[in-house]
Amino acid sequence: MRAYKTLLFLLLTALSSTCVFAQYTDLINSNRPGVSRSAFSVGVNVIQFEAGPYIINQEHTPLKYDVAGYGFDYALRYGFFLEQLEVSLEGTYQNDTFTDNRSSIIQESKRSNFKYNTLGFKYLVYDPYKKAGEAKPSLYSWRANRQFNFKSLIPAVAVYAGANFDTKDNPYTGFGVEGISPKVMIATQNNFAGGWVLVINLVGDRFTTDFPEYQYLVTFTKSISEKLVVFGETQGIKSDFYADNLFRLGGAYLFGKDFQLDTALTFNAKDTPSVFSVNFGASYRLDFHVDKKPENNMIKSLRKQKRQTKDELKKLKKNKKNGTNDNDSDSL
Numbered sequence: 001m002r003a004y005k006t007l008l009f010l011l012l013t014a015l016s017s018t019c020v021f022a023q024y025t026d027l028i029n030s031n032r033p034g035v036s037r038s039a040f041s042v043g044v045n046v047i048q049f050e051a052g053p054y055i056i057n058q059e060h061t062p063l064k065y066d067v068a069g070y071g072f073d074y075a076l077r078y079g080f081f082l083e084q085l086e087v088s089l090e091g092t093y094q095n096d097t098f099t100d101n102r103s104s105i106i107q108e109s110k111r112s113n114f115k116y117n118t119l120g121f122k123y124l125v126y127d128p129y130k131k132a133g134e135a136k137p138s139l140y141s142w143r144a145n146r147q148f149n150f151k152s153l154i155p156a157v158a159v160y161a162g163a164n165f166d167t168k169d170n171p172y173t174g175f176g177v178e179g180i181s182p183k184v185m186i187a188t189q190n191n192f193a194g195g196w197v198l199v200i201n202l203v204g205d206r207f208t209t210d211f212p213e214y215q216y217l218v219t220f221t222k223s224i225s226e227k228l229v230v231f232g233e234t235q236g237i238k239s240d241f242y243a244d245n246l247f248r249l250g251g252a253y254l255f256g257k258d259f260q261l262d263t264a265l266t267f268n269a270k271d272t273p274s275v276f277s278v279n280f281g282a283s284y285r286l287d288f289h290v291d292k293k294p295e296n297n298m299i300k301s302l303r304k305q306k307r308q309t310k311d312e313l314k315k316l317k318k319n320k321k322n323g324t325n326d327n328d329s330d331s332l
Contacts, residue, residue: 026257030283031075033250033262034233036199036217039124039158039189041086042079045288050075052262052281056096060273067273069096071115073281079289084124088162091117094172115172118183120162128154129191155188155200164206174211174241181206195223213239227254231264244268246275258285 031037032050042048051074058067071094079086095112128151162183166173183205190198203215219233233248250264259282266277 027254028258028260028283028285030252030260030262032260032281032283033252033264033279034199034217034219034221034231034248035235036201036219036233037122037158037160037185037187038199039156039187040127041084041122041124041158042077042285043287043289044079044081044083045290046077046079046285047288048075048077048283048285050077050281050283052279054277054279056094056275056277058273058275059271061271063272064101065273066099066101067096068099069094069111071095073279082123084127084158086122087120088122089117089119091115098171111171113167113170113172117165118162119165120160120183122158122160122185122187124156124158126157128156152190152192155190155198158187158189160185160187166206173206174209174239177206177209177211177241181209195229197221211239211241213237213241228252229254244270244275258287259283 025040025043028048029038029040029042030048030050032052051072053070053072055070056067060066071092073090073092075088075090077086077088092115093113094115095110098109098111100107100109160183164181164183166178166181168178170177183203185201185203188200192198197220199217199219199221201215201217203213203217205213205215207213215238216236217233219231221229221231223229228251230251231249235244235246235248237244237246246266246268248264248266250262252260252262254260262281262283264279266275266279268275
């Protein structure tokens with residue numbers, strides 16, 4: 001019951017924020033090929049698909065077992081109601097062979113299940129880039145346009161709250177973990193000069209079960225050109241069921257404003273177990289976003305003055321017709 005209360009509290013806290021402006025982008029905003037989550041949403045009326053297959057190899061030297069197989073991860077993201085709000089359904093399905101080498105008779109067992117299935121909401125609570133258009137480049141100083149801007153140290157911040165749906169006897173979760181459990185996250189994002197982007201995630205997962213999991217993710221992305229980006233990522237996982245420090249390297253190529261292809265390598269630096277994975281993926285969006293164009297305050301003021309002027313003219317004509325004016329009535 002506490003899990004549901006935590007989830008509800010985070011959602012209400014996020015939705016109660018009012019001083020926020022999100023940034024819809026003309027180009028697709030994908031979380032791939034890394035595992036971290038951007039602070040920004042996809043935009044209202046944008047449906048986005050992110051998915052890709054991978055191959056996995058693990059070898060645990062002390063326990064003498066290895067795992068070889070393949071998997072498929074996916075994400076369905078949708079922006080609705082507010083520009084800074086999105087709902088997402090994410091998951092990973094894996095099929096592998098677990099080989100036990102502890103005895104002279106090698107034993108193999110087939111395994112398959114979802115490593116996770118999560119439905120959640122992400123909300124941008126602070127956006128320092130909402131007035132980025134005010135910072136115009138200098139026409140006289142090459143150095144001024146390339147020097148470090150300390151304002152870029154202030155990140156955009158988003159909160160996430162979701163629910164995991166785990167099946168019984170899942171080989172990829174701790175013993176007894178099943179049903180619904182919460183997942184919460186804080187995501188920050190810094191956009192630096194020169195095409196550098198820093199994303200940081202702090203995650204609490206399944207913390208109401210006997211095997212809570214806590215993670216941090218740090219991702220650096222660098223744009224090489226308008227269409228090509230490369231990235232490096234580190235992921236720390238702490239749990240009694242599985243703990244690791246993973247590293248990822250890869251890149252993505254933009255084939256159009258709504259379509260992206262990517263690839264990445266995942267590895268670690270230990271043998272309990274060693275991890276090596278290669279993944280390929282794609283991101284595609286259906287963009288039904290329509291920019292809202294609120295009336296300018298000056299235009300509103302001019303229209304108000306115009307209405308007042310019309311009312312005054314009507315009043316003057318009426319007084320003239322009746323042979324009276326406001327000055328006469330005021331002098332009485």
